[in-house]
Amino acid sequence: MQTNAAEVVRMQDLTHDVRAIDLRLISPATLDFQPGQFISFEVPVEGKTHLMTRAYSIASPPNHKSSLTLVFNRVDHGPGSTFLFGLTPGDQVHFKGPAGSFHLRDDAPRNVLFVATGTGIAPIRSMLHTLLPKATSQIVTLLWGLRAQQDLYYQEELHELEVRHPMFHSTVTLSRPDPGWTGPTGRVTALVQKRVKTVDNFAVYLCGNGDMIKDVTNFLRSRGLCPIYREKWYDKEDKGQ
Numbered sequence: 001m002q003t004n005a006a007e008v009v010r011m012q013d014l015t016h017d018v019r020a021i022d023l024r025l026i027s028p029a030t031l032d033f034q035p036g037q038f039i040s041f042e043v044p045v046e047g048k049t050h051l052m053t054r055a056y057s058i059a060s061p062p063n064h065k066s067s068l069t070l071v072f073n074r075v076d077h078g079p080g081s082t083f084l085f086g087l088t089p090g091d092q093v094h095f096k097g098p099a100g101s102f103h104l105r106d107d108a109p110r111n112v113l114f115v116a117t118g119t120g121i122a123p124i125r126s127m128l129h130t131l132l133p134k135a136t137s138q139i140v141t142l143l144w145g146l147r148a149q150q151d152l153y154y155q156e157e158l159h160e161l162e163v164r165h166p167m168f169h170s171t172v173t174l175s176r177p178d179p180g181w182t183g184p185t186g187r188v189t190a191l192v193q194k195r196v197k198t199v200d201n202f203a204v205y206l207c208g209n210g211d212m213i214k215d216v217t218n219f220l221r222s223r224g225l226c227p228i229y230r231e232k233w234y235d236k237e238d239k240g241q
């Protein structure tokens with residue numbers, strides 16, 4: 001696969017441990033990708049001479065042809081996380097991709113359900129910004145699991161999308177809210193179980209940790225048959241979602 005080059009042009013701390021960076025494409029100057037796909041970096045590993053590959057979903061929609069946004073969380077001593085958090089504007093990066101089969105499909109007129117944990121919102125953000133301007137009568141729902149109020153981000157953006165596209169609804173559930181939270185509490189799997197009565201007319205996209213993907217898939221299958229597209233990022237660690 002060809003290696004591409006880009007320049008870091010902007011970084012934004014979305015929370016205490018989630019950062020977004022914007023990359024301006026250098027070579028090639030534009031990139032065709034499907035919303036939901038990822039790019040990958042070869043990153044150094046502390047104390048080792050070899051490099052490791054780490055994948056990051058493109059969080060911006062494909063119509064932003066000359067730039068890409070990535071959204072990622074801090075993982076202590078993680079090679080990928082350390083690499084991305086070490087970048088500053090002006091740095092040049094090399095990456096491969098786009099790649100991946102987790103991408104937006106045309107399942108209209110099925111309603112679309114997106115379920116994310118943590119930064120699993122990244123590919124779904126790209127999909128939402130692509131799907132919503134085109135969707136006509138489909139109901140589009142996002143259920144997103146985060147931990148506490150300090151972990152919230154993109155709330156204003158999602159609200160704006162809801163106002164602009166009345167068939168879109170988004171709900172965040174917090175697994176460990178601080179006092180004062182009036183929204184849903186608990187894991188996102190529980191929210192799916194509460195909200196989804198039938199899957200007959202659904203297409204579902206799941207992104208995030210493996211436990212959520214397994215549990216939500218099992219639940220949806222117990223309710224019937226529908227397309228389920230999944231992107232598992234990691235297997236096990238209690239991130240509270």
Ligand SMILES: Cc1cc2nc3c(=O)[nH]c(=O)nc-3n(C[C@H](O)[C@H](O)[C@H](O)COP(=O)(O)OP(=O)(O)OC[C@H]3O[C@@H](n4cnc5c(N)ncnc54)[C@H](O)[C@@H]3O)c2cc1C
Binds near residue numbers: 080100
């Ligand atoms: C297709 C694909 C797309 C991805 N897109 C993104 C993205 O857009 N944003 C993003 O933050 N990550 C994304 N990831 C995860 C990313 O590739 C790395 O696995 C993550 O950044 C941790 O790598 P690391 O080298 O820093 O840590 P490692 O040393 O590899 O340690 C990873 C451990 O940290 C824990 N962990 C905590 N948070 C995460 C997380 N977000 N992802 C994976 N493991 C986590 C897990 O328990 C895991 O075992 C994606 C993964 C895949 C497979």
